[in-house]
Amino acid sequence: MARVQLENVKKIYQGNVTAVHDFNLDIQDKEFVVFVGPSGCGKSTTLRMIAGLEDISEGTCKIDGEVVNDLQSKDRHISMVFQNYALYPHLTVFENMAFPLRLDKKIHYYPWTEEELRNIDNKIALLKQNETPKNKKKIAQLEQSKVDGRAVKGYSQDEIFQKVTEAAKVLGITQYLTRKPKALSGGQRQRVAIGRAMVKDCKVFLMDEPLSNLDAKLRNQMRSEIILLRKKINTTFVYVTHDQTEAMTLGDRIVVMRDGFIMQVGTPTQVFDMPDNLFVAQFIGAPMMNTFKTNLVNEGGKYHVEFFGAKIPVDGEKGEALKKKGIPSREILLGVRPEHINLSKDGGASSIPVTIEVNEMMGSEYHLHVRTEDETKIIVRIPTINLTQEERESMVNGNKVNLTFESKAMHFFDPISEINLLADGEPVASGK
């Protein structure tokens, strides 16, 4: 259990290629932080710098307050799960999981038994009968050892067995302990990899896209298992993924990255509801947020957006926030998530007529790819549960429907800087 602090961390590869720019993050003890972003955004590199598998070009990385820049991986008290499992093929599952324990030659302290304590007391009593300086020193050592406990280098066979079988029980792989990794399925291998990381007493648990190699069904299952596991292990987690669903479901905080820059750090709700910039808005959430170049109009403190000829009032919290910030009438990039667009039955003044181009039936919802009269493409998510049979039948390609937008779920971005007009403070980094 430990706090991880990354201060102005940079990674510059040979040829002056900067993979991570000025990364600042304070990960609290027992926090679950997820680094998310597209391929090449520097998330894995950052994780590997924490792990000690990559050198830190500039800045400092602290684990539990100690600067670890120059410490080897083995001295950082970390555990790591790799994307490709990285199990040792020549060892059985048991030996794979026992591997870190067998390498650990540190001194561990165990409580004395009552009999052992009595023996120590007897020795002290004997030494006290003849208190020479040498004996005094011995007495002090024995007193200290009474407090510290029995010192043992490394782990005994019994302890290794106990720790491995306990972890195997938690992960449900007890019956595979004698098998070699090649006799296991992908999911089982990943469990072994997690088990190997679990048995070690670590301060930080690092996971580098651990679910990417699994099929979709298994991935969902393992995701929920990681949530349960996290409760059991109760340590600091740093998790890297490119999958925003994993990021949203697992993380206490999400770090969205792009091109080596942090785009936003926040809770899943913050990142989803109040994205700092267009990149975060479009990266989090599926299908991607729709964006439209339009005008935000301030009429005496009342805001509306002009939208395909319709005037959509911006009231409620969003309207208040705009007013508070005193944002004047201006050109904006309007962002609306597909799930915040509704079908309109009556086609009122603020509704927009569109033509369905592609309809994807997902089971619980429709994903409609529609086109407006001026050829703008919009994606809409319509839950099927509230649809009448007649409405379902109308969801065919080429059919015309009317859409309405929920103003409370609208996002306003600067068309040039792509920064959210309502975001608090300065953006972490523009990424441009």
Add this chain to the structure above:
Amino acid sequence: MQEKRSMSLSAKRRAGNIASYVVLILISIIWIIPFVFLVLQSFRCESQGLTGYVMPQQWGINNYAYLFGWDMVNNCASNCNFLQWYLNTFIIAVCVAVGQTIMQIMMAYALSRFRFRLRKPLMNLMLILGMFPGFLTMIVLYQVLHTLGLTGDNAVPGLIIVSIASSGMGYYVVKGFLDTMPKSLDEAAMVDGATRFQVFYKVILPLCKPIIIYTVLTAFMGPWGDFIFARTIALGSQTGMNVATGLYSWLSAANISTHFTYFCAGGVIVAIPVIVLFLFLQKYYVEGVTGGAVKG
């Protein structure tokens, strides 16, 4: 019509097969004749020189007994140095096999896993040096070894040192094998608490079994059949000669009429350890050990 065409196709295929087999059988016969000839001659007892026929008229193991120190014709010790040569060769081959394997695997691991300045130029240099025939260095190496007193009667340690010293250059095959092993195995072991050396001998080395066996075999075969180098360094010394040099001395104009069948028997005995090694170890050539290390 269709049936007719299919028949002609199968007839064509059969004719093609017959032609291929004929050629292959001919090549095989040409290839195998020397071996059969050598084995047959090694059992010939009626004379020890070259003859105009292949099948022995008198069969026996006299030639083998001679090599191992007993002259069955005269019923006395044979005064033959074959065992000394054989032992020399065996000592050289085993030492070189062990030394060369250790050097090559460590060299290959370093070049496969570490990134250091001049790594690529070093690899290129070794590649270029490796293109020169080994015997070009013979004269210089002879001078060096001669200065160290490792020629003539002391040729065995000299040959061992020379073979092991140059062994790092043959790292390519092992490096190719190590390059296919995922780096995340090393990284996982390091995170688990292993030092670089522990990673090497606890994780990488056990996975290298097939390539270790390959390296041992090739490293053993080099000095086992070495002739040019061994002959130069031994410089005619009976105690410093290896088996190839020794056997070849029996083919000189002075010896061939009295030692040819001994030469053949010696050839068979030289082949036996190699055959045994290959029979036992051939399966490791193809065994893939890394299965299950990564997704698959």
